[in-house]
Amino acid sequence: MKITRITVWQLDLPLHKPYWLSGGRLKFERLDSTILRIDTDESIHGWGEGCPWGVTYLPAFGRGIRAGLEELCPLLIGQDPRAIDRLNRLMDVALPGHPYIKAAIDIALWDILGHAAGMAVCNLIGGREPDPVPIASSVSTGTPEEMLAEVERFRGLGYRVHSCKIGANVGLDIARVRHLNAHQRPGEVLFYDVNRAWLPREAITVMNAVAEVQSWFEQPCETLEEIAQVRRATRHPICVDEALHTINDLSRIQREGIAEVVNIKINRVGGLTKARRMRDFCLAHGITMMIMDSGGTVLSDTAIAHMAQSIPAPSCLAVWSCQDMIRVDPAPSQGARNVDGCFTAPILPGIGVEPDLDVLGEPVCVYA
């Protein structure tokens, strides 16, 4: 089997409403998604998506994906798409770094392998675990009351895990955590995502002020060094998200005991292949995971659903459903959907999502 063509679309994804994170430092209204289809000489094709959360959340931006695809796609034409590790190495040699550019390609390769094998991707990466995976909501930064109202809205959609975005104001953050914690219901998980907003001093102040709260704090500061410093002066479990890019970061997190939880965002780490490697390291070392994308349509969401579906339930806390926050759906009724606050990976071969060409419109680029 050989890759014969790669077609690239750009899709604007307007958010239902403006979204603030990192303590209100960063505002987002629209995402810039890149969707691609890899065709082969055997009437099998695969779909992948790369969608950074704006341009300021991670070192990743939509135009950068498409610029990088110009470098990578010509190298892939003529290659066997089923040799996924080999093609990842090829991409890494040709274009070091920039993992976010490669994620869409990697996801499409897994889609092809699934179609070729007649198996869902979750079965190819270790096997389907029985339970649906809880979806974490994404509660935009606001006043304590606004945030609780948002949690309530998500409750109405079936969510039981809530990622509450805080940061940037010590006094207000303490009030937010206390208010939300006081209204937590039995069986619910609320955790607090700082998105790098605190300095170590602020993190230590807030976390120690809410020492009684039984939850974890996600990415309290910018760097692993800062988080390690916070860790030494606080008692809560910590989750690393934005500072986890490579397996080297992960081994350091484990070696230095920096976190109990990591958030593996598939597009940030470079796709399912690299995420799988991180998953296995986490399982070997008892690190709990959240599996997410940095943004995207049901296509990205379904890719993460497959990864999450391959993880034994206690080790996978949550996935994320970006599709609930955007106004465009290129594959209505397909893929992983919110059912009672959970995702289940489709049983169809591959990723199991076939986007509607009418929604995608004209491709921005075709490599053949």
Added chain:
Amino acid sequence: MKITRISAYQAKLPYVGGTYCWGRGNVIDTALTTVVTVDTDARISGCGECCPFGANYLAAYPEGIVPALARLAPALIGKDPRQLHAIERAMDNALKGHVYAKTALDNACWDILGKACDLPVWALLGGRLTDGAPMYRVVPQKPLEESAREMAAHRKAGYRQFQIKVGNDWKADIDSILQAASLLQPGENAYADANMGWTVDEAVKVVRAVRDTGLMIEQPCATYEECLHVRSRSELPTKLDECVTGIDVAERIVHDRSAEVVCLKISNLGGLTKARRVRDYLIEHGLSVVSEDTWGGEITTAAVAHFAASTPPELLYNTTDLHNYDTVTSGTPGPRTAAGRLYAGEAPGLGVEPNLTALGQPVAVYQ
């Protein structure tokens, strides 16, 4: 003073020696450079340059620069270019990462600040501490007598530092290092640069085999962690290069005592603003640094020369005259070189203007 326009130019820089080989079987003959000019409402303009070494050397590729500029440049229009940290923050808030694309803009703002206060950039960076930064030459890998003749010529030209290019075939690399060591005279030093080419086990075998030479080993493997592993099995001094991407890595180097010499490639760090911060942290901790960049023409080398000039001589290991590696000129005049040393000039700013004849029409203009 406000930024009114930012223009980007691109040009191919062919390698003066035809083909350049590095690391594990990589070959390059031409690099694509990007020069930016930043215009202001005060009739002062500045220039900066970023030239990744192909697409597969660092996490930087030339075709990635213009898409990033499309994000960065609009965030700078209307800003005061002399407020370098405000410019740095504006760029970091407009686009995370991609520091190589920010380098050209940052350096152009240093150029403007220098011109605005009629001072060369080395004066703004703390003053001239090194007058004539030492450079190195590559040890020829030819039969012994021929190599010795070429080394003698380098010596006569003033060079005392020599780089041994390794990283492709570890067994042959051992022979190269041993031969190079035999060619050195008192007062000269050499280091073997693997450019990330060895696996950890290969590197460990090499450092054992060449232990008695006492020569320094540079960036044996791809990642910091791998280099740290090799270091733990080695008695030879270590130089780190490609993995040095920011102040966080500098902090680990100091903490882990993982290198004696740290190569600072300005575009791998994000421009003079960030590079200065990293340099100052390292030299405060007694580590030697190299002022360098990935590749580039006269504008890149001017920044390298000013950075080197403002580094204390006892902690400046060496530098590179990158512009003498190209056959095309990105700017004029290039920094002066003489007797194996690179000099930063007295002209305000970087002291170099873009060579629009070679650069042609801009590929993008933001205003």
